[in-house]
Amino acid sequence: EAGVTQFPSHSVIEKGQTVTLRCDPISGHDNLYWYRRVMGKEIKFLLHFVKESKQDESGMPNNRFLAERTGGTYSTLKVQPAELEDSGVYFCASSQGSNEKLFFGSGTQLSVL
Amino acid sequence: GQQLNQSPQSMFIQEGEDVSMNCTSSSIFNTWLWYKQDPGEGPVLLIALYKAGELTSNGRLTAQFGITRKDSFLNISASIPSDVGIYFCAGPSSGTYKYIFGTGTRLKVLA
Numbered sequence: 001e002a003g004v005t006q007f008p009s010h011s012v013i014e015k016g017q018t019v020t021l022r023c024d025p026i027s028g029h030d031n032l033y034w035y036r037r038v039m040g041k042e043i044k045f046l047l048h049f050v051k052e053s054k055q056d057e058s059g060m061p062n063n064r065f066l067a068e069r070t071g072g073t074y075s076t077l078k079v080q081p082a083e084l085e086d087s088g089v090y091f092c093a094s095s096q097g098s099n100e101k102l103f104f105g106s107g108t109q110l111s112v113l
Numbered sequence: 114g115q116q117l118n119q120s121p122q123s124m125f126i127q128e129g130e131d132v133s134m135n136c137t138s139s140s141i142f143n144t145w146l147w148y149k150q151d152p153g154e155g156p157v158l159l160i161a162l163y164k165a166g167e168l169t170s171n172g173r174l175t176a177q178f179g180i181t182r183k184d185s186f187l188n189i190s191a192s193i194p195s196d197v198g199i200y201f202c203a204g205p206s207s208g209t210y211k212y213i214f215g216t217g218t219r220l221k222v223l224a
Contacts, residue, residue, distance in 0.1 A: 004155070006155075031210070041216075042214050042215065042216045042217060043156070043201060043203075043214040044214075045206075045211050045212065048210060056209060056210070056211050058211070059211070091156070093155075099143075099144060099205060099210055101146060101158055102146065102158070102212055104148075104155035104156045104157070104158075105155050106153070106154050106155045107154075107155050
């Protein structure tokens with residue numbers, strides 16, 4: 001069974017550009033989460049989808065971040081326009097039930113120069 | 114908001130030694146998850162705990178759900194070089210399905 005996959009694994013962009021990250025959860029997992037780890041600090045919650053609906057987006061830093069999960073399968077996280085402080089590793093995780101184990105992807109390392 | 118504090122922040126140990134680390138919160142958790150992150154990889158789930166007092170093992174790893182439900186412990190016995198990494202605890206924030214993560218314990222094993 002395939003795990004959570006994320007694309008790209010690395011992205012280097014200039015300040016002001018747009019970047020879109022993609023996450024494919026484990027098949028059958030209704031719950032999809034986005035997290036971010038900045039500069040070796042703790043892993044911070046960004047948002048939570050249940051199927052295609054945003055259950056909780058309280059961790060989204062600002063309106064430059066837009067997450068979608070059309071059709072309740074894969075999800076995208078777009079940053080537009082990117083700022084220097086957006087650099088970090090963006091992780092996606094999925095779970096079958098809402099209060100069950102989270103399985104993580106390998107992350108996308110985003111560098112904004 | 115809720116926070117999970119892990120200690121120690123980092124530790125250097127000799128191969129073969131046992132390791133203990135913990136995770137504490139000022140509020141109650143109903144689930145504790147322990148993860149390990151290797152460089153360049155996502156966190157990998159090690160152990161999940163669902164009941165106060167529960168003690169669960171996974172090979173050389175043993176984790177306990179604290180009786181107060183405000184803490185959890187992870188022990189690694191007879192450490193080996195591949196135990197190197199960052200260990201995170203996580204739990205669902207009160208009244209939500211949002212998992213929050215601890216500050217991490219960075220483990221280095223000296224051969």
